[in-house]
Amino acid sequence: MKTLKPLNVTYLISNWLSISMIFLIGEAVIQFGVYAGIVIVGVFILAFCVALPFLKPIFSNPTPVRKPKWLKELLLAVWLLEIFILHFLISGLLLQAFFDMHYTVSVFFTMGISFCIIIFLSKMRMLVFVLKNIKFILLSSLAIFLPTYIYLQKGLESVYHDLLYYHPSVLHNNQKGIWVLIAVAFLIFFTKFLLQGEMLSKFAGKTFHKGMRKLFVAVIIYSTFILAFSTMMVVAITQNLEVNHVNELLLFMIRKLSTPNVSHLIGIALYISTLLTLVLSFFLFEDESDNKRLSRTPTILILIASVCAIVFFHRQLTLLNIYSFSGLLICGLFLLFPFFRMSTNIKKMK
Template identity: 25%
Template sequence: MTYLSFREYVMGAAKIGIGLGVVSILARWVTGNTIFGSPEALVKYGIFGGIGFALMGAFALSAFGFLGRRVRREFSEGMTIGDYMRGKLHPFGYWLMIIILLITTVEGMFVQGMAGGVLLNILFGLPIPLGLLCFFIFCVLFAGIGGIRSIHRFAIVQIVITFAAAILIPVYFFVGKGVEHVYNGLRLYHPYLLVLNNYEGLFFIITGLLIGFGQVFVDQASWQRLYMMEEKKVVPTFLLSGLIFATVPLSFSSLIIIVIFTGGFDDIYSLLFDLVRKIDTMFLLILFVLCSFGAIMSAFGAGLHSMISLMVNNVYQLFRPYATERQKIRLSYTLAIAIGALSFCLTLYFQPTLLDLLFFFGIIYASLFLPVIVIVLTKGKAHNFILISAVIGLAAGYGSRVFVDNMKAIWIASSSTALTLLAYLCVTWLWKHYFRSPERTE
């Protein structure tokens, strides 16, 4: 696909409206983690697991719309989150943010790659290494080489298929099996899923909100879509995206109920295998397969494309300011292949569960949530210490994992960042209003 400029490769040729904006955002956030992670959370935390996944995305996307409106008013001509941060941070803070953003993007692609490999193994019996290789090759061609036009065209088809699957498959099973029959089966075999005073499940919801805000607020693909829209359409687009997104985790969580109401299970992967076997209608099976692959590839593609955009526009261009458009686009294609190969190697070597990954990297997101807000709300350049507070939170969170569970470690990370930020803001306020006041000077 030929692009005349690097900006066109990143942003497209024209601004997008609310309709395409919502589709593009949903295609980014209806991911393999949404489809396979929410059922895993349901099994582990009961009904609050699926609810937690729904709320974390809905509230985070809605809130990002209001933050994004301020970003657009302050800096309207950017393409990436790096463009904005370059204007708001000093050099040390800027490069620290770039490093953190690259780490979080690799994590996002790692999650999608793992989900893709597992899905190919379940559906077609392909060895996971071969499935991963096929998955990454396709994603590099479709997103890394195809650019934003290819991503948007694929997003429209993917969202139609996703919501068709999210509506038709649960309705087919619940009507066929009977809602009362399913409910009685859950009460008999898995009554813990229906417990309402499940405090661990409630804690998961609160922790999920914290992770969700961090994920969305530092997501490079979401910032790119923010700059693709007209300013007045930013808030309604993200609000609508959040409301629609909330329905997806709930729908796919209900699919697992269809499997477990008849007895026990070994692990989450055996549940997915049983789900595929229980979809006895060819049309619905094809719909589920297309939906799952579409969500995974769309999310990976958005992450890959946004990472390429950041590296070329906010790293390479600083060292090669006179690079031609042709050179930047050629580098984009090279990076697509290199990042795809790196993601393949990481996914092949590490194989944790999706929920484990959510908690592990949740420490990063929980530590970044407040600093990003403070940076956006700060007038002029933000002090480097604002980002250093996130690093302090990261150190506290990962250090505490030796002594506490994953969710408590996330809160330790967030609390450490918040207390450090609060101390910094208090000292700054006292210095400005007391120690440097005219009366004090006299």
């Protein structure tokens, strides 16, 4: 039997990367201070290390113990709905901030574009791998360009001066609620690592220790993206901008510090990355799902997510609120697996 070659780790990082991480990390910085990015990186690496003993049986056993099919499909559906809601909400913010489109129109416009791309890619599935590379390159470029560009516009010394004298609370090391952030982030990251066990095994290969080194490199690379994007919100806080929604702060700062042409170019890059995340997540669900009868589920979830994004925006729900709630919901559902496994073992003993 031919041994399958492990997939390129670039595709794994591309799956993890998304525009939503920019806004989520930024919002965490607003609430918990400048050290939030470092804290989240530490929790992310810790969650990966703690998950390793649980991932080892999945990597070494070609036929691991599987979760009940209905539970796996439910977990995938909730996770996919989370991704769709976050990125539809972001798409509306982007088009509204950079191109002055009405928010509701922006969301439905994004939904229409997404469906068109999905229909096209359904006939040319090989292009999905190309789009993953494009997404990785785009987000890598943004991680390098945006922090550098923003700090060049404002100046590092000026940013520190404004924080020290006008926003000293942001520089405090002991932020209120930081332990809540650590606990919630750990639960979410840990659960999602375990959920991705079978997918991670495709990148790790058959040799556990070699595969772990490969995955750890991916974790470190992803962590550098988190740190890079977290620095931008520090500058945004010093601008004293008035916004209707907290997640608009970064976008309005970019618009303020840039010329119209540059801000439009950045807006287009961010929007394309958002579209790519929506489309690639659609196909990722199809690949991970075992039940072909659920092939219409992503389409239904897109429709639900677009409506939810509009409602949540007008209700002033932030991306971090949505991500935390859905992440804890996934964590709670995931805990049902050992419960069902235990009940099955008890029945067998009888």
